[in-house]
Structures are given as structure tokens and as C-alpha cells.
Amino acid sequence: MSEHVMSSKMYYTIWIALLCLTVITAAVSFVDLGRFNTVVALVIATFKALLVVLFFMHVKYTSERLTKIVIVAAIFWLFLLLALSMADYGTRHLI
Amino acid sequence: MNDSPVAVEQHGPEHLHHFVDAEQQRDAASLGMWLFLATEIMFFGGMFLAYLVYRSWYYNEFAAGSRSLDIYLGTINTAVLICSSLTVALGVRAAQMGNRKLLVILLLLTIAFGFAFLAIKGVEWYQKYEEHHIPGRTFNADDLVRDYPQIHIDQRPEQIYFSLYFAMTGLHALHMIIGVGIFVFLTYHAWKGRYGPKYYTPVEIGGLYWHFVDIVWIYLFPLLYLIDRKPLR
Numbered sequence: 001m002s003e004h005v006m007s008s009k010m011y012y013t014i015w016i017a018l019l020c021l022t023v024i025t026a027a028v029s030f031v032d033l034g035r036f037n038t039v040v041a042l043v044i045a046t047f048k049a050l051l052v053v054l055f056f057m058h059v060k061y062t063s064e065r066l067t068k069i070v071i072v073a074a075i076f077w078l079f080l081l082l083a084l085s086m087a088d089y090g091t092r093h094l095i
Numbered sequence: 096m097n098d099s100p101v102a103v104e105q106h107g108p109e110h111l112h113h114f115v116d117a118e119q120q121r122d123a124a125s126l127g128m129w130l131f132l133a134t135e136i137m138f139f140g141g142m143f144l145a146y147l148v149y150r151s152w153y154y155n156e157f158a159a160g161s162r163s164l165d166i167y168l169g170t171i172n173t174a175v176l177i178c179s180s181l182t183v184a185l186g187v188r189a190a191q192m193g194n195r196k197l198l199v200i201l202l203l204l205t206i207a208f209g210f211a212f213l214a215i216k217g218v219e220w221y222q223k224y225e226e227h228h229i230p231g232r233t234f235n236a237d238d239l240v241r242d243y244p245q246i247h248i249d250q251r252p253e254q255i256y257f258s259l260y261f262a263m264t265g266l267h268a269l270h271m272i273i274g275v276g277i278f279v280f281l282t283y284h285a286w287k288g289r290y291g292p293k294y295y296t297p298v299e300i301g302g303l304y305w306h307f308v309d310i311v312w313i314y315l316f317p318l319l320y321l322i323d324r325k326p327l328r
Contacts (some may be wrong), residue, residue, distance in 0.1 A: 005191045015181040017175055022316075026170045029321035037325055041317035049310045056184045057306045058299075067129050070293045074133035076141045080148065089148045 004061040014055045028046050109294035121296055123274065128300040132307050139311055141264050146318060149259065153252035157241040158323035160256035163228065165219055167286045169320040179208035180309045187263045190295035195288055198298070202282040205305065209275040216268055220261075229261065230254040244307040245327040263315055270308045 025044040032039060054060040059071065114120035120197065150157045170274065186201035227235040236253040281301050290298055 005188060008185060008188060009185045011181060011188070011205050012235060015177065022173045022177065025321060026166060029317070032325040038322055045317050046313050048313045049308060050255040052180060052306050052313070054309055056180050057303055062125070063127065063190045067122075067126055070126065070129045070133055074136045077133070078136050080135065081140050082144055084145060090151065094200050
């Protein structure tokens with residue numbers, strides 16, 4: 001954590017962006033994109049999460065490299081949990 | 096005062112004696128919170144995995160269940176949480192600037208947004224209760240079978256969707272309640288003037304927790320409400 005004080009204008013910009021993305025993701029869900037509805041919804045959600053983590057949670061300006069390693073490791077564990085489990089459940093019908 | 100023959104430096108809460116300096120103490124607190132959040136990611140991760148597996152098995156039932164949720168209340172609640180995250184971020188900034196009055200106002204606003212979220216969630220849950228969509232003996236999804244004749248819906252897997260819906264939103268709401276408790280604590284100490292430019296770590300790491308709960312909802316909202324809104328064929 002650094003003592004970097006962000007301008008309030010930056011916070012308001014992120015806030016507006018998050019609200020716009022919320023409206024967009026809700027509106028797009030009514031459009032038939034086939035299988036891509038799920039993909040688009042999750043991509044927008046991930047982009048929103050990224051904005052919150054980087055700016056509201058100050059990770060972009062944090063001086064601690066250890067903090068960043070913990071975050072990346074946590075996401076990697078989650079990836080392992082989801083990917084390895086789905087490699088099992090997703091392929092059972094093939095056997 | 097201090098009669099010890101060994102010179103002991105006296106510091107405020109911003110620099111406890113077992114830390115080298117205030118910056119190291121701040122970094123340690125922040126790292127500790129992020130480690131806790133890593134365990135929280137795995138905690139919620141288990142539920143997201145259950146959702147993923149059952150959704151791949153019972154696609155139609157998840158589509159029908161998702162459509163039965165109130166998308167307008169869901170969207171408003173997402174906006175409420177985003178506003179609360181803004182007040183938290185601005186609150187940390189107010190603490191950094193040493194603006195006690197603004198900090199207290201922003202913390203109180205955050206608590207108000209938290210209660211607004213929980214109230215809207217309560218309205219949604221009550222709707223589900225009235226529609227007999229709470230899993231159990233009174234569960235009845237005949238209305239979904241009637242509303243969506245294009246897809247085949249089984250009653251039992253339909254209960255799995257709503258079990259996951261209540262488990263995930265319930266666990267998230269529990270985190271919100273705990274978050275409101277943390278912010279009541281923070282507001283009291285902020286009002287007492289304990290936080291300022293030298294020491295605002297509790298506001299910062301309490302804020303990290305609040306933002307994390309916001310991020311969980313950012314994923315719950317599309318997965319539960321939005322995934323299957325497109326016109327049925």
C-alpha cells in the first residue's frame with residue numbers, strides 16, 4: 001500500500017464507467033448472441049471487477065509486490081479449482 | 096511515564112513497536128487482508144463451481160429459473176453496490192486528507208447503501224416465497240413449465256437452481272451484514288477522530304473487504320440474472 005492519494009475525479013470516472021457497464025450488460029443479455037451471451041456477460045463482469053481491484057482497491061498504485069503475488073496466486077487457485085473440476089465433469093459423457 | 100532503563104520509543108497506533116516503521120505496518124495489514132480475501136475467493140469459488148457443474152447438466156432449468164428473477168431489481172441492486180464502493184473509496188481518500196466530517200458522512204452513506212441492498216434483496220426473496228420457488232416441500236415450478244413451453248423443465252433440477260440461488264445470494268448477503276457491522280465500527284472510531292493522514296489502515300482494509308463483496312456480486316449478477324434472457328427458440 002502506498003500513500004498515493006488519488007484524485008476524486010478519478011474515482012467518479014471509474015464509478016460512471018461501472019454504472020455504464022452494468023446497464024450495458026443488462027441490455028445485451030436480451031439480445032440473442034447464441035453461446036456468446038455467457039461469454040459477453042462474463043467478459044464485462046471481469047472488466048468491472050478489474051476496475052474495482054485496480055482503482056478502488058488501489059492495486060494499480062500499491063508499492064507492495066507481495067500483495068500482487070497474493071492476488072495473482074488466488075486467481076490461479078480459483079482457475080485450478082474450476083478448470084480441473086470441469087475437465088472431469090465436462091468429459092464424463094465422452095467415456 | 097516510562098521509567099524503563101532501555102529507551103522505548105513511544106508511537107501512536109500508526110506505528111506499533113514490533114514494526115520497523117509505519118509503512119511496513121500498513122503493508123502488513125494490507126497483505127493480511129488480501130490473504131484473507133484469497134481464502135474468500137476459494138470459499139465462494141466452491142459455490143461458483145457447483146453452479147458451473149449443475150448449469151452444464153440442467154441448462155433448461157437454469158434458463159427458466161434465471162428468467163424468473165426480477166432483472167430490474169437485480170440491476171438496481173448492482174448499481175447500489177457500485178455506489179457504495181464509490182463512497183468507500185472516497186471515504187479512504189477523506190481519511191488520507193484528514194477530513195473527519197466527510198469521512199463520517201461517507202461511511203454512513205456506505206452503511207445506508209448496504210441496508211438498501213439488503214432491503215431490495217429481501218423484497219426479491221419474498222417474491223420467490225410467494226411464487227413457491229423456495230426449495231423444499233412447498234416448491235412448485237408449474238408456473239415456469241407453463242411460461243416456457245419451448246423448453247422441457249424438470250421440477251427436481253429446477254430446485255437445484257433455486258437452491259444455488261438462495262445459497263449464493265444468502266452467503267453474499269451474510270457478507271454484506273458483516274460488512275455493515277465493520278462499517279458501524281469504523282464510523283464510531285472515525286467520529287471519535289481516530290483516523291487521519293497518519294493512520295487510516297482500518298478504513299483501508301475494511302474498504303478492501305467491502306470492495307471484495309462488491310466484486311462477488313458483480314459476478315453473481317450476470318450468472319444468476321442475465322445468462323438466459325435472450326429470446327427462447
